[in-house]
Amino acid sequence: MDATQTQDLKQQLKAKWDQRNALNMEMAAIEKQLGGQAMQDYELTRHDGSTVRLSEMFGEHSQMVLVHNMGFACKYCSLWADGFNGYFHHLESGEYGQRAKFLLVSNDRPDQQLAGAKLRSWQFDMLSCRETSLSMDWGYAREDGDKVHYGPGMMILAKNGDGTITCHQQTDICPGDSLMGLFHMFIRLPDSTGSAFE
Incomplete structure (x- = not known):
């Protein structure tokens, strides 16, 4: 050349x-444009089995990045979460300011979440939405006969002055997207077929 x-x-x-x-x-x-919708103050479950309201998880922040994860049965969701674990603190209290709270939810049982988080050394907050309609309400779960299929995604939430919650923005997550940099390394390797699923 x-x-x-x-x-x-x-x-x-x-x-x-x-x-x-x-x-x-x-x-x-x-x-x-999909945002601006009022959101229910869901009651989520901690690893120890106690419950907490979504509004309480904002802490000192008025904004939240809420990630819907398919659980440890999905290797891709775990890979994304490994990536989030490396930079979530920049959202919460890093040199870029206290921009937003980071929270991950999944349908796994609290004990499954605890074991998985320890195994992968995750430091961010993770709660179970298993006993709620959160995933179904916002399009990250769908019924198929007697089964429920879950999908990953991300929501940007705002806590208003009166304590109510608004969904400002939401998106799906899929292999090859910009939220997981490792996929973009995979497709550039010499032996790559060009698929982000490798």
Whole structure:
């Protein structure tokens, strides 16, 4: 490959990056249009079996990043959570300010969550929504006969001055998205087939 071809490919790549960044902004704008909805103050379960209201989990923050996780049976959800574990503190109290509370919920039993969190050394707060309709209410679970299928996602919540909660924005999570940087390393390896599921 000569210098001209190399330069041409680099220019093509830059154009694709610009397109992708613009598309990400467009998608975020659409996701925000899904927000503005009042949210129930769900009663979630801690690892020790005690319960806590979602509103209480905001602590000193007025915003929250709430991640819906499919549980430890899903290796991808666990991989995402490994990534969140590395940077969630930047949301809560890092050098970028106290921007938002980070909370992960799943349908796993509290004891399963505790064992899994210890195994993977997760430090963020994680609660069970097993006894609530949270996942179903917001589109992260669907019924299929006598079974319920769960899906991953992320919600941006705001706690209002009167203590009520509003869903500001929500999105699904899937392999290859920008929330998991490791997938973007996978597809660039020499032996990659180009699939984010590798």
